[in-house]
Structures are given as structure tokens and as C-alpha cells.
Amino acid sequence: MSATTDDAELFARAERLRAEGQPGEAEALYRGILSRQPRHLAARRGLAEVLATLDRTEDAAAAQRDTQAQEVENLCKVARAALKHGRFEAAITCFERALELEPDSREAIKGLAEAWHRRRNLKKALGWYQRYLELDPGDPEAEHMVAALGDGPQPPQASDGYVRSLFDRSAQDFDQTLLEELKYRAPQILLEAVTAVLPPAAPRLDILDLGCGTGLAGLQFRPLARRLEGVDLSLEMIERARARGIYDALRTAELTAAMAAMNKKFDLLVAGDVFIYLGAAKPVFVAAARALRPGGLFAFTLEWQRRPGYKLTGSGRYAHNPAYVRKCAQAAGFREVSGTDFQLRLEFGKPVKGYVSVMRKA
Numbered sequence: 001m002s003a004t005t006d007d008a009e010l011f012a013r014a015e016r017l018r019a020e021g022q023p024g025e026a027e028a029l030y031r032g033i034l035s036r037q038p039r040h041l042a043a044r045r046g047l048a049e050v051l052a053t054l055d056r057t058e059d060a061a062a063a064q065r066d067t068q069a070q071e072v073e074n075l076c077k078v079a080r081a082a083l084k085h086g087r088f089e090a091a092i093t094c095f096e097r098a099l100e101l102e103p104d105s106r107e108a109i110k111g112l113a114e115a116w117h118r119r120r121n122l123k124k125a126l127g128w129y130q131r132y133l134e135l136d137p138g139d140p141e142a143e144h145m146v147a148a149l150g151d152g153p154q155p156p157q158a159s160d161g162y163v164r165s166l167f168d169r170s171a172q173d174f175d176q177t178l179l180e181e182l183k184y185r186a187p188q189i190l191l192e193a194v195t196a197v198l199p200p201a202a203p204r205l206d207i208l209d210l211g212c213g214t215g216l217a218g219l220q221f222r223p224l225a226r227r228l229e230g231v232d233l234s235l236e237m238i239e240r241a242r243a244r245g246i247y248d249a250l251r252t253a254e255l256t257a258a259m260a261a262m263n264k265k266f267d268l269l270v271a272g273d274v275f276i277y278l279g280a281a282k283p284v285f286v287a288a289a290r291a292l293r294p295g296g297l298f299a300f301t302l303e304w305q306r307r308p309g310y311k312l313t314g315s316g317r318y319a320h321n322p323a324y325v326r327k328c329a330q331a332a333g334f335r336e337v338s339g340t341d342f343q344l345r346l347e348f349g350k351p352v353k354g355y356v357s358v359m360r361k362a
């Protein structure tokens, strides 16, 4: 018999003893079950009840608190699973029930913010992110989303903490979500754009993959590379890129700071769907100019916007006007050699307009 089956027998015996007025014996059995299965909610409830019967008021109150905390944990777990599968109403109901039990449950509050955001009720999402910030001031994710959804000042780029927490959390499902659900095509489009501007029979290149993620762009560019390096803020993403075995070197770092410390080391910089976390483009090009050899190329994609400049949008990502990016690049000594609109990926089933550019350093 398995430990779980044994515990089922023991739980039934504990319930009988409790009903027959033998709370002391029942307590020992409940505690035994909980030592092996701390998340056994019914055993927690049983324990709280027998302690109350035994008039051990403080112990009973502590057991009652533990029961409630377990219920909140269970509800949030179910809600997270629902959220993952796009069942927003179900997720919201479970998170709300968790909040009734524990009004300051951070997990339920952040869950509600995410659920309303994905349900496209941006006003409610903003309210829940603001509530979260009251409890945890400085939380990078809530700060970023309040900036994206509110009308306060916008940061010039997503904070390192936000990028790390977002991608450490999504690394596991990244490839499947991007390729299968969101029809992500930036790496192939970038390769086509770069190949089109390279001379025939060009020698192999020293390439730096900026915001390399799990290595989807690296996979495309490996055949062109003499040496392929990658940089990314998220350790979880880097680990997945490493597992592909296609990079000569990988480092966990902020990409602008990393490039600023380089001395004309690369022939080609690639940034697939990374400017969506970088708002102000000028510092990126100034740093890129340090990392590239003369005549080197910088190939990247943008989420396109009509209005001038750049904007942190309600999605939590930055969109850019290509004319603004060109201006920043020119100021740092680059000239655009190709620039084309394309479909970057899907968002809520609708195509997101992208722009792919290749710049050459003078």
C-alpha cells in the first residue's frame, strides 16, 4: 500500500475518532498525516476542529490560520492553471475567493491584475497593480505595469528586475508560446534581411546575439558565424540557450552596459524582439558603435508605431517609430541599409506590425 493510501485509511480513522468523541487520538492521526502531506486540507480542518473541542484555543486558532493559508494556496494554484489556459473568468473567481479569505494575499492580487490585463480590462488591471504596489513598493513587475497602464512618467527602458522576473518565469514555455501560439517569425526575417545585404561569398562573421533568450535567433545565425556569442538578463533563458550548444560564449548581463564595455569585437549585432523592452534607442546605438568593427552591421526588429518617438504601451512593451530609431542610429554613426515592415507575431489573435532594420556602422 502506498503512503497516500495509508494516509487515506488514517484520515478515515481520525474522522471516526473525532465523531466518536476521542479528539486526542484523532489529533495524533491528523498530525501524522500532515507531517507527510502538509497540503492535506481536510486533515488541517480536522486538526483545527479537534483542537477547538479540546479547548486549546491558541493552538486551534493557529491551526485555523494554517487551514486558511492552505485554502488560499490551493485556490491560487487552480487560478494560475486556469489563467495559463486562457480561462480568465474562472481564474478571476478563484483569485477573488482567495482574497475573501486573505485580503492581502499578494499572489491573488497579482493574479487578478494579470487576469484582468489578459481579459483586456486595462483599468481594472491598473487598479490591482496599484494595490499590489501598496503592499510591496518597488516590485519591478507591478512598477512596470503601472507605468505601462497609467498616465504617469514612463521609464526609458524596462528595468533589469522586470525583464529578469518576466523571462525567468516564462523561459520554460517560451519557445512553444512564441512559435506555436504567437507565430513568432523575427529570427527568420532577420536572417533574410542580413543575408540580403551581405556580399556574395562573405567570410564568416563574429556575431553577438543581443537579448538572445532561448537562442531562437542564434539557431538561424549559427551557419553565418565564425564566433557566436549571446547576452541576456535572464539566467533561465540563458540556460536554455546554453542547452542548444550553438553559442561559443553566453553571458548574463544588461545588453547596453555589456556592449559599452566592448572594443570593436563584432561584425554583426542581432536583436530579435528586444527593442520592445528598450524604449530610448540612443544609448543602445552609442553602445553598439563601441561593440562593432567599422562597417559592421546591426540587425534588429521593432514593434512598429505610427506616432513619433517611442511609447511604453498597455501591453507592457515598447513600440517605436522607425524614423525615431533611424535618427538615434545616425547620431551614433550608423546608416540604414535596409528597412521593411513585416508581421512580427500575434497578440490576442491579431497580427502585430513589426519593422526589421539593418544598420551599418560607418
Ligand SMILES: C[S@@+](CC[C@H](N)C(=O)[O-])C[C@H]1O[C@@H](n2cnc3c(N)ncnc32)[C@H](O)[C@@H]1O
Residues within 6 Å of the ligand: 163, 164, 167, 186, 187, 210, 211, 212, 213, 214, 215, 216, 217, 231, 232, 233, 234, 237, 253, 254, 255, 256, 271, 272, 273, 274, 277, 278
Ligand atoms: C522576446 S525575447 C526574444 C529572445 C530572442 N531574441 C528571440 O528572438 O527569440 C526578449 C529577450 O530579451 C532579453 N532582454 C530584454 N531586455 C534586455 C536587456 N536590457 N539586456 C539584456 N537582455 C534583455 C529578455 O531577457 C528576453 O530573453
